[in-house]
Structure formats: C-alpha cells, structure tokens
Amino acid sequence: xxxxxxxxxxxxxxxxxxxxxxxxxxxxxxxxxxxxxxxxxxxxxxxxxxxxxxxxxxxxxxxxxxxxxxxxxxxxxxxxxxxxxxxxxxxxxxxxxxxxxxxxxxxxxxxxxxxxxxxxxxxxxxxxxxxxxxxxxxxxxxxxxxxxxxxxxxxxxxxxxxxxxxxxxxxxxxxxxxxxxxxxxxxxxxxxxxxxxxxxxxxxxxxxxxxxxxxxxxxxxxxxxxxxxxxxxxxxxxxxxxxxxxxxxxxxxxxxxxxxxxxxxxxxxxxxxxxxxxxxxxxxxxxxxxxxxxxxxxxxxxxxxxxxxxxxxxxxxxxxxxxxxxxxxxxxxxxxxxxxxxxxxxxxxxxxxxxxxxxxxxxxxxxxxxxxxxxxxxxxxxxxxxxxxxxxxxxxxxxxxxxxxxxxxxxxxxxxxxxxxx
Amino acid sequence: xxxxxxxxxxxxxxxxxxxxxxxxxxxxxxxxxxxxxxxxxxxxxxxxxxxxxxxxxxxxxxxxxxxxxxxxxxxxxxxxxxxxxxxxxxxxxxxxxxxxxxxxxxxxxxxxxxxxxxxxxxxxxxxxxxxxxxxxxxxxxxxxxxxxxxxxxxxxxxxxxxxxxxxxxxxxxxxxxxxxxxxxxxxxxxxxxxxxxxxxxxxxxxxxxxxxxxxxxxxxxxxxx
Numbered sequence: 001x002x003x004x005x006x007x008x009x010x011x012x013x014x015x016x017x018x019x020x021x022x023x024x025x026x027x028x029x030x031x032x033x034x035x036x037x038x039x040x041x042x043x044x045x046x047x048x049x050x051x052x053x054x055x056x057x058x059x060x061x062x063x064x065x066x067x068x069x070x071x072x073x074x075x076x077x078x079x080x081x082x083x084x085x086x087x088x089x090x091x092x093x094x095x096x097x098x099x100x101x102x103x104x105x106x107x108x109x110x111x112x113x114x115x116x117x118x119x120x121x122x123x124x125x126x127x128x129x130x131x132x133x134x135x136x137x138x139x140x141x142x143x144x145x146x147x148x149x150x151x152x153x154x155x156x157x158x159x160x161x162x163x164x165x166x167x168x169x170x171x172x173x174x175x176x177x178x179x180x181x182x183x184x185x186x187x188x189x190x191x192x193x194x195x196x197x198x199x200x201x202x203x204x205x206x207x208x209x210x211x212x213x214x215x216x217x218x219x220x221x222x223x224x225x226x227x228x229x230x231x232x233x234x235x236x237x238x239x240x241x242x243x244x245x246x247x248x249x250x251x252x253x254x255x256x257x258x259x260x261x262x263x264x265x266x267x268x269x270x271x272x273x274x275x276x277x278x279x280x281x282x283x284x285x286x287x288x289x290x291x292x293x294x295x296x297x298x299x300x301x302x303x304x305x306x307x308x309x310x311x312x313x314x315x316x317x318x319x320x321x322x323x324x325x326x327x328x329x330x331x332x333x334x335x336x337x338x339x340x341x342x343x344x345x346x347x348x349x350x351x352x353x354x355x356x357x358x359x360x361x362x363x364x365x366x367x368x369x370x371x372x373x374x375x376x377x378x379x380x381x382x383x384x385x386x387x388x389x390x391x392x393x394x395x396x397x398x399x400x401x402x403x404x405x406x407x408x409x410x411x412x413x414x415x416x417x418x419x420x421x422x
Numbered sequence: 423x424x425x426x427x428x429x430x431x432x433x434x435x436x437x438x439x440x441x442x443x444x445x446x447x448x449x450x451x452x453x454x455x456x457x458x459x460x461x462x463x464x465x466x467x468x469x470x471x472x473x474x475x476x477x478x479x480x481x482x483x484x485x486x487x488x489x490x491x492x493x494x495x496x497x498x499x500x501x502x503x504x505x506x507x508x509x510x511x512x513x514x515x516x517x518x519x520x521x522x523x524x525x526x527x528x529x530x531x532x533x534x535x536x537x538x539x540x541x542x543x544x545x546x547x548x549x550x551x552x553x554x555x556x557x558x559x560x561x562x563x564x565x566x567x568x569x570x571x572x573x574x575x576x577x578x579x580x581x582x583x584x585x586x587x588x589x590x591x592x593x594x595x596x597x598x599x600x601x602x603x604x605x606x607x608x609x610x611x612x613x614x615x616x617x618x619x620x621x622x623x624x625x626x627x628x629x630x631x632x633x634x635x636x637x638x639x640x641x642x643x644x645x646x647x
Contacts, residue, residue, distance in 0.1 A: 226502035227431055230524030234437035237527040240590045240641065241441075247638045254592060254640040258611075261594050264524055265607065271504070299604055306612045326506075337607050391607075 006158045010151060017147050025136070032135060036128045037104065041087050044106035044121050047074065048085070051119065052110070059112055073123065079116035082109045089125070101126055164188035168197055175204065177211050178277055178400075219274035222267045229264050236260065262388065269390040273377075276327065276397045287325050289353055289421075290318035293332060300336050309343050314352040321421050323402050331398040334391040335360050335417055342415070350414075361416030368410035375406075423538060425449045426467040428458040428484065429500070430477050438471070441527040442534070455479025459487055467495045468542070469534050472517070474501040474508065485515035496537045500525070526595035532585040551584050552646070553630055565628035575600060576621050583634065583644040592641045618642060 051074060059067065064076050085108045091100040102125040110119045164186065171183035182204060185197040236257055240250070293315070304311050321328060339349045339362035347363035373379045375396035378389035395417075399406040405420045425447050429435040435451050442449040450467075452458035455478045462470070462484070470488075474481035481499065488495060498519040499512045509520050518537050521530060539547055539558060547558040555564040558581065563572050572580070582599050583591070596614045598605035622634055635643045 223502060226523045227434070230502070231431060231434045231437070233524045234434055234441070234527055237592075237595070238437050238440055240592060250638045250640060257592050257594050260524075261598075275505075299601065302613055303608070303610070305616065306610065333604065333607060341610065 005162065006155060009154060009158065013147070013150055013154065017143070021143065025139075028139060029132065029136065032132050033128075036132065040104045040123050040125070040128070041106070044087070044104065044123060045085070047121050048106060048108050048119060051121075056110060056112065061113055061115065064112070064117075073121060075120045076110070076112070077118045077120050079109065079118050080107070082107055082118055084109070090122070092122070102129075161190065164190060164193040165196070168193065168200065172200060177207060182208065215274050215277050218270055222270040222274065225263075225267050229260060229267065232260050233257075233264075266388040266390065269388060269394060272330070273390065273394060273397060276394070276401060284323050285325055286320050286322045287328075288318055289321055289358060290315040292321075292325065292329060293351060293353075296329065296333060296336070300340065303337070304340050304343075304349065307340065307343060307345050307347065309340060309345075309347045309349060311349045311351065314350070317353050317355060319353065319356050319421070327398045327401070331395050331419070332358070334395045335419075338391055339364075339415075339417075350416075356421045357418050358421070359416055359418040361414045363413060364415050366413050369408065369415065371408050374408055423447045423468045424465070425469050425471065425534065426458070426461055426465075426495075427451045427471045428453075428455075428476070428481070429471070429473045430454060430475075431473075438527060438530065442531065447534070455484065458484055462488060462493060462495070463491060466493070468538050469496045469498060471530070471534075472497055472499050474499060474503055474512075482511060482515055485512070485517060489516055494541075496541045498530075498533055498537060500530070526592075526598060528582070528586045528589060528591050528595045529599055531589075532582050532599070535585045536581075549581070549584060551587070551633075554580075554584070554625075556581060556584070565625065565630045568628060570624060570628045572621075572624065575617060576624070579617050579621055583642065587644045587646070590637050590641050590643045596642065 059076075068075050085106060087104065087106050090103050090105050092103050093099075094101045103122045104125055105120060105122045108119045108121070110117050167186055171185060175183045182201075185201060188194045188197065236253055239245070240253055245253070293313070297311070297313070301311055336349070336351070339360055342364045343349065343362050344364060349360065349362045352359045352361075375392050377393040396406060398404075399419060403422055407418055407420075409416055409418075423446060425442060427435055427438055427442075427449055429438065429451070430453050432453065435453065439449045439451055450461065450465075452461050455476045458476075472481050472484060481501070485497065488497070497517045498521060499517045500521050500523060501508065502523040504522040512520055518540075519533050521533060536558070539549075549556045549558060553566045555567075556577065557563075561572075561574065561577055563570050563577060563580065579596065579600060582596065593611045593614045596618075597608060597611035600614070600617065601608055618634060622632065625634075626632065631647055633644050633646065635645050637643055
C-alpha cells in the first residue's frame with residue numbers, strides 16, 4: 001500500500017525515538033546510579049576522616065557502648081580482621097517501616113587505645129532510589145515532549161514545504177491533453193519544486209505540440225481525401241450510366257460504390273473526431289432531451305423497420321441539457337444506430353429518460369461486450385457488421401467533452417448504454 | 423440552361439460536365455479563379471457550381487465579385503469544407519445551396535434543378551412528366567389530375583427519380599439523398615427498397631404507368647416506356 005510522504009518521515013522519527021529509549025534509558029540509569037554511589041562513598045569516607053580527626057582521640061574504651069547507643073549510623077564494632085576500608089551494600093531491617101532497606105556501608109579498621117576495632121558507617125540508599133526514579137521520569141517526560149514537538153514541527157513544515165508539490169500534483173492530475181487548457185503552475189521559492197514545475201511545463205508543452213500535430217495530420221489527411229473520394233464517386237456514377245454494363249459488372253460497381261460510401265463515412269467520422277478535439281462546436285444552448293430525440297426518431301424507426309425492430313420509448317422524465325445541440329444529436333444518433341445495426345431480427349430497443357440519464361438498451365448478440373475496449377477507436381465487436389469502429393469513440397469523446405459519464409452494461413440479454421448528464 | 427462549373431480538379435470536373443451536359447444543360451467549365459471571373463463578367467448563367475478552394479483564389483471572393491457585378495446567377499457551393507462557419511459565410515455571401523464533397527452526381531443534378539426552379543419560375547413550381555404532375559412548393563402530386571396522398575419522403579424520392587430521368591441511380595445514391603445529413607452514418611441502404619416499393623404501389627393504384635425500372639436489383643432508373 002502506498003503511504004503518504006509525511007507518514008514515512010514520521011515513522012523514521014518514531015523508530016529513532018524507540019531506539020533512543022531502549023539504549024539511553026538503561027544507560028542513563030546505570031550512570032546515574034554509579035555517580036550516586038560514588039557520591040555516597042565519598043560522603044562515607046569523609047565521615048570516617050572526620051571521625052578519625054575529631055572523635056577518636058577523645059574516645060576511651062568505656063565510651064564505646066555509649067557511643068554505639070547514641071550513634072546509629074556510625075558504630076564501633078569489634079574487629080573483624082580488616083586491613084583496609086571496604087565498601088558494600090547491605091540490607092538492614094528498619095523497625096519503623098517494618099521492612100528491609102538498602103544501605104551503603106563503609107567498614108574501616110581503627111585502633112582505640114591500641115586495640116583494633118572496626119568502624120562501620122552506613123547511609124541509606126532509599127533516598128537515591130527516589131531521586132533516580134524522579135530523574136528518570138523527568139527524562140522520559142522531556143523525551144516525549146521532544147518527540148511530539150518534532151512531530152508537530154515536522155508535520156507543520158512538511159505541509160508548508162510540500163504545498164507547492166501537492167498543488168503541482170493536483171494540476172497534473174486534472175490535466176487532460178485534449179482539453180486544451182495548459183495547467184498554470186504557481187512559482188515556488190523552493191528550487192527543487194520550481195525545477196519540477198518547469199520540467200513538467202516543458203513536458204506538457206512538447207506533448208501538446210505532438211498531440212496537435214497528430215490531430216492536425218488526421219484532420220488534414222481526412223480533408224485531403226475528400227476530393228479523391230469525390231472523384232471516385234463521380235466516376236462510378238458516370239460509369240453506371242453506360243448502357244453496356246452487364247449484371248456482373250454492375251454488381252462489382254455496386255460493391256465498389258458501397259466501399260466508397262464506407263470510406264467516405266470513415267473519413268467524415270475522422271473529421272468529426274478531430275473537430276470535437278478542436279472544440280470546434282462552441283455554442284452551447286439549453287434544450288429538451290425529449291425534443292432532441294423525437295426530432296430524430298422517425299428516421300430511426302424507418303431504419304429499424306428493415307429488421308422489424310421495435311423501438312419503445314419512455315420520455316416521462318424529460319430533462320433539459322445545456323450543451324452543444326449538434327454534438328448531443330450526433331451522440332444520440334450514434335448510440336441509436338449502433339443499437340439498430342447490432343440488433344437481431346425482431347429485436348427491441350428501449351429509449352428511456354430518467355433523472356438526467358439517457359438509457360438506450362437493445363437486444364443483440366447474447367454475450368457481453370468487452371467494456372475496456374468498447375470505446376476505443378477502431379475496436380469492432382462484430383466483424384460482420386459494417387461499422388467503422390468510430391461510432392462509440394465519437395460518443396465517448398462527446399460525453400468526455402461535456403463531462404458526462406457513459407456506462408455500458410449487459411443484463412437480461414440486453415446491451416445498454418446510459419449517459420449520465422450533468 | 424447554361425451552367426458554369428468552377429472546379430480545379432480536372433477529372434472531377436469532367437465527370438460533372440459529362441453528367442450534366444447530357445441532361446438538357448450546357449455546362450461550361452472554368453478551372454481557376456481568373457478564368458471564372460472572366461466568364462461570369464461576360465456571360466449570364468442559370469447556375470454556377472463553385473468550388474471554394476481554387477489554386478489562384480478563394481471561392482468566396484467570386485461570390486463577392488458576382489455581387490459587385492449585380493449578377494443574380496444561382497450559386498451552389500461544392501466544397502470539401504463542411505464546417506458550419508463556411509456554410510454560413512457562403513449563404514451570407516449569396517450562395518443558394520451548399521453541397522459537401524463527395525457527392526453523387528445525381529444529387530448535384532436535382533439540387534441544380536431545384537435551384538433553377540426557385541430562381542426562374544417564380545412560384546410556378548410544377549414538374550410534369552406525362553400523367554404525373556408534382557407541385558414542388560405545395561408538395562401535391564397529381565396523377566391523371568387526381569390528387570394522390572404521398573408522404574414527404576415519397577415526394578422527395580419521386581422528385582429525385584424524375585429529376586434524374588433516364589439515369590441509373592444506385593441504391594446508395596438514393597439512400598444518401600433521402601437521409602440527408604444522416605447519410606454519413608448509415609451502413610445499410612435496404613430501406614430504399616421499401617420506399618421504392620411504396621412509391622411504385624401508389625403510382626400503380628393511381629393508374630400510372632410503371633416508370634421505375636429496377637436495374638439488376640441493385641439500382642433504379644426512371645424511364646419513359
């Protein structure tokens with residue numbers, strides 16, 4: 001799945017933060033703890049020096065029990081054979097709290113009146129635990145604040161920095177080569193985006209030139225073909241007047257004539273397509289769909305008669321369309337002619353107007369048409385029908401031009417095309 | 423009847439000339455702008471067939487030239503251009519009809535006939551062929567002085583056939599004449615048969631002779647027996 005750009009950067013930040021937490025938090029605890037222990041050890045050693053300097057010279061052996069009775073944290077114990085100072089952690093039972101509490105203890109060999117004793121100084125570590133805990137919490141709070149701060153700034157910056165990019169993106173998305181409106185890119189003060197805009201502009205310009213050349217070529221080619229076709233047609237018209245034309249020759253001439261008609265039709269349709277491309281049909285007007293259809297209907301009923309096709313109409317929900325009348329007519333005509341030429345003997349055609357929708361459905365080959373190729377130029381579903389493969393392409397083009405949507409569906413053995421008007 | 427054909431495509435011009443010359447028309451031909459101007463300033467024509475794209479000039483200028491010379495010759499533009507603008511411009515400059523290439527010669531012929539009728543007979547628009555009388559304005563057809571009900575299409579077809587009398591008309595040409603603008607879209611000309619059949623039937627029941635000859639089942643010809 002595709003993710004937004006912002007999501008990607010935010011995710012990287014998140015990973016970084018988790019990593020930071022995992023490594024830094026224990027490290028922080030370890031360092032803080034060590035430093036604190038170091039501090040306590042120094043305090044203990046200082047207490048010992050003070051004892052040695054101030055108290056020990058005044059102490060007599062008889063004073064030891066009294067000293068011990070009043071000094072809870074500095075005790076003078078019988079010698080345990082120590083040679084140097086030793087520091088260690090030890091749990092002591094606290095009667096007030098009724099639980100074991102951790103202490104840091106310094107045992108140091110001393111001599112009172114020449115006799116060896118052990119001086120035991122202890123300091124509670126409970127305070128340190130609280131302190132480290134508090135510091136840790138502070139640390140976490142700062143980290144979280146930092147994280148959200150970065151995220152917010154990042155988001156804010158991204159949206160602002162990337163704004164020109166998204167604008168450009170939207171313009172490209174809305175660009176259609178056959179609609180003749182070149183996207184107008186807003187200049188950006190960010191060099192990269194400016195470059196992007198300029199290169200897209202160039203690209204579009206080049207494509208437009210190629211597209212226009214191609215369209216003009218089709219138009220010119222179709223146009224230039226008109227005269228030779230006219231000559232061809234005229235020659236055949238002259239030829240069939242000859243009294244010595246035999247039936248065989250006449251049949252050949254007739255099929256040549258039909259081919260010329262097809263060629264002419266194809267040519268006209270190509271011209272029409274390029275004219276739609278060129279936005280040649282400019283004036284729009286508002287007209288009733290029902291009236292437009294009824295104007296053409298007689299002609300189609302006549303055509304349908306050849307195959308005994310019945311045309312049923314439902315114009316109850318007539319609606320007005322604001323568009324180019326001529327083009328809408330061509331669209332309707334193409335759809336209806338299709339429904340006749342791809343129909344079967346004794347078939348049925350339904351023309352229905354619903355809420356801004358024109359639906360033309362017809363009987364025909366009992367097989368769904370491939371919807372993806374249907375509207376392409378020169379895609380033919382049925383080789384036996386003499387269509388030129390441009391009818392639906394023209395329909396689609398006209399619908400696209402007006403932003404109408406056209407859909408094809410096949411159900412209950414009926415092919416239907418519906419045009420959703422705006 | 424004198425016609426002037428202004429067309430630079432030699433082969434097309436020849437075919438048009440051939441077709442028209444043998445139909446009570448005298449068709450002269452100018453293959454470029456300057457010779458056309460020479461001709462229209464010297465002679466009067468009943469109808470001028472004008473191609474818009476000439477090697478040495480624009481057909482529209484010729485229409486202006488006609489106006490300047492105070493000529494009232496009927497003009498049919500025959501052009502490969504088929505935009506609405508060129509049509510409108512043509513009519514504004516005084517053209518009477520506009521036929522887009524490629525066309526059938528039979529179509530051109532009935533257009534010329536219709537134009538000359540409009541121009542010269544001033545309201546007298548009757549076409550008489552033996553016992554058949556067609557009033558092109560009121561669209562009334564009489565056979566042996568008896569009015570017969572014809573649909574608009576049938577009258578149209580009758581005029582087309584009579585106008586091209588003694589000419590072989592292919593089904594395609596008739597179809598294109600009958601369906602007008604829609605002709606470009608049709609891939610099937612079978613409906614012509616139905617119309618011919620109806621027309622024949624109505625003429626027969628009105629005691630008219632059968633002038634419509636079927637040519638190998640693929641075309642028709644209006645012919646005096």
